[in-house]
Amino acid sequence: MADTNAQQQFHDQLSQAESQTAGIDLKRGGWITFPFIIVGVMGLSLASWGWVSNLMVYLIQEFNVKSVDAAQIYNIVNGCNNIFPIAGAIIADSLFGCFTVITFSSIASLLGLILLTLTATLHSLRPSEGETPSRLPLGVLYSALTLASIGLGGMRFTIATMGADQLAKAKDQGVFFNWYFFTLYMASVVSFTAIVYVQDSIGWGLGFGLCVGTNAVGLAVFLAGKHYYRRMKPKGSPFISLARVLVATVRKWKLVLMSSQIQSNQSSYYYAKTKDSKLPSSAPSSSFSFLNRAALQTEGDTRPDGSIAKPWRLCTVEQVEDVKTLFRLFPLWSSGIFLSTPVGVQISLTILQALTMDRHVGPHFQIPTGSFLIFSLLSTPITISFADRFLLSKWSKLTGRSPTPLQRIGLGHVFNIMSMASSALVESRRLHVVRSHHLEDQTSSTIMPMSALWLAVPLAIVGVGEAFHFPGQVSLYYQEFPMPLRNTATAMISLLFAIGFYMSTAVINLVRKVTNWLPDNINQGRMDYVFWMLVVIGVANFGYYVVCAMLYKYQNVGLESENQEVQDEE
Structure with missing residues (x-):
């Protein structure tokens, strides 16, 4: 009991010291x-x-x-x-x-x-x-x-x-x-x-x-x-550290490094560590070796006490390896751009569809057009809860291990494609009703005899997809990003959404210039072709993701999974 109290006291003192170092007011x-x-x-x-x-x-x-x-x-x-x-x-x-x-x-x-x-x-x-x-x-x-x-x-x-x-x-x-x-x-x-x-x-x-x-x-x-x-x-900002590595690499671009020098002249590299550093004092890795120049010491880069004199010309080996980790993750991250782009197109076009359809539920209530996205918002948390309590446990029992983040993201890709296909089918049905009731020449705000609740199906499916790929991406980036960058890992998800919405704008602009699928009056267009186009691109993007996932080697997730399996066996 005395040892336990002593350990707890030491832990509290250590936490307090770290908090003071980080500038935290404990009061x-x-x-x-x-x-x-x-x-x-x-x-x-x-x-x-x-x-x-x-x-x-x-x-x-x-x-x-x-x-x-x-x-x-x-x-x-x-x-x-x-x-x-x-x-x-x-x-x-x-x-x-x-x-x-x-x-x-x-x-x-x-x-x-x-x-x-x-x-x-x-x-x-x-x-x-x-x-x-x-x-x-x-x-x-x-x-x-x-x-x-x-x-x-x-x-x-x-x-x-x-x-x-x-x-x-x-x-x-x-x-x-x-x-x-x-x-x-x-x-x-x-x-x-x-x-x-x-x-x-x-x-x-x-x-x-x-x-x-x-x-x-x-x-x-x-x-x-x-x-x-x-x-x-x-x-x-940790992004400053990344920028320093890239700038230092460019400034030392003329330095020629032979592979033998990389292995033998370890003393030429700068290894100063921070308190969170876990990198052993070994030579920089051979992948993306052009970045190793940023950690190569030259005259005037350091002060007499060994500290960095020119932070935009010299970086630590650990900082260089952190940038390499981001380079390895970039192909996987880039495949997520077209997970967000179709959703951006779908959201905006779904609202246009809802404006032309019967939004009544009962004789006295009409669903506001902007409220249709609630089907996606509700589908996501419901699916997360169901998957966490049932699907993931069943998966673990059948396979002996929990699904990896990459597997969850892959499922998100599949549901995303299914959602676009579902939107295409619903739009085909809507256009059939338009033609059968001779509404082609009417304004796009003319209400047709087709329930807008059909739109809930593709929105619910895209919500299911987000329930898999959104937590999967957060888990992957948080566990695989370098330690100094873990606080910004989730920002990468936000960046995906931002690029996705901008890309969706570009896609719609391109479709309008090249085809007549999206006129101002959507009753005269072929919006279903737009969704089928997204299905085709989504399948190609999924193939790209599968290749990236097969080539990627976990840095941290794999180790944690192995440790968990050992604990389960014990």
């Missing part, structure tokens, strides 16, 4: 901060999803934007909402810290939503029916969307990081993340149903006004906990 933080942060997450997320979810319908109905053009704007906005979090994380890590970035982003979001509400309430800030919007309404609208996107992007990941920073134990951090993701899902569900219903059925001004109110409440509650928060000092 603050803890679970007392949880209500302030989680209510802030709820309020800010309700506001964010409240305006994003129904944006396309607002552009079409209130700003007279053509349907496909509205889809393009919607995709660009979603791309920004997924790329801004990366910029927010970098700024928080390297310059200002999480609290400042969250506060600034929340204020920017509030200002953007106020402007958006003004466009819905002031007649001078939106065009008359049937008229093309002038510069002033468009300028105010785009300013509102820019500010709101900055706000959404700046707080999405930083507020999660700040919440985890308040808790010292990994178990408590895990509990916080569970509540964080639960809150995000609840906020998205409420936004895609209640707030969208208010916008469609009562008024856009009131709907956007609710977003302003929830944003203000979330910001106020978050700021109310200011004196309780534990704040981490900015430690510098």
Whole structure:
């Protein structure tokens, strides 16, 4: 018992020393901060999803934007909402810290939503029916969307990081993340149903006004906990270390390294380690050997005490190996781009389909167009729960091991292809109804006798796919990324979404230029051909992924699996 107490005391002292080194104020933080942060997450997320979810319908109905053009704007906005979090994380890590970035982003979001509400309430800030919007309404609208996107992007990941920073134990951090993701899902569900219903059925001004109110409440509650928060000092972005390796490699490009020199002149490389370093003092690996130049010492690179004098000319061997790890992961990561691109196309085109279909459920209730994405949002958490409690355990019993992250991602690819095929079949059925009722020459907003609930099927399937490939990618990047980069591993997922939405915009533009499948009146087009095209490209992308997965060798996941198997045998 005495030994146990001594070990616990030593562990506590070590943790305290590490916390002080990292710049953590141990007198603050803890679970007392949880209500302030989680209510802030709820309020800010309700506001964010409240305006994003129904944006396309607002552009079409209130700003007279053509349907496909509205889809393009919607995709660009979603791309920004997924790329801004990366910029927010970098700024928080390297310059200002999480609290400042969250506060600034929340204020920017509030200002953007106020402007958006003004466009819905002031007649001078939106065009008359049937008229093309002038510069002033468009300028105010785009300013509102820019500010709101900055706000959404700046707080999405930083507020999660700040919440985890308040808790010292990994178990408590895990509990916080569970509540964080639960809150995000609840906020998205409420936004895609209640707030969208208010916008469609009562008024856009009131709907956007609710977003302003929830944003203000979330910001106020978050700021109310200011004196309780534990704040981490900015430690510098890990991306700077990556940039230094690339710059140092270019600056030393003329140095010629022979393979024999790589093995024999180990003393020529810089091996200084950080406290988290686990790399043995061995020569740099032979893969991507051109990067080894960054760790090769030349005259003037170091000071007399052995420290680096020119950080943009000399890097440690460990930093070089970290960059090589990212290079090895890049092919797998790149295959995920076309997991997001079809989803971006599907989301925007599904809203256009829903506008032409019968959205009534019963005689008195009509599903808002922007609420259809709720089928995907609900499908994902339901599938995750079902897979975690049933499918994965059955897999483990049958195979003797848990499914690897790469296997989960592969299943996500398959369901993604199935979803596009399902969308193509639904659209073929919709076009058949259009022709049988001679609605080709009617406007795209003409309601046809076909239930929009058919659209729930492909959306639910894509949600199932996300339940497999999204956790699989998070697990893969977190476990395989170098230790200094694990905090930014999830940002790679956000980057995939951003590129996917931008790519979806490019795909739609290309289709419109090369074919007549997507006219302004979709009843006269062949949207089903667009989905079948995505199926073909998805199959090719899946083949590329399989090749990359077969060639990839786990760095950490494989070791952990082996250790787990040994424990199971014991």
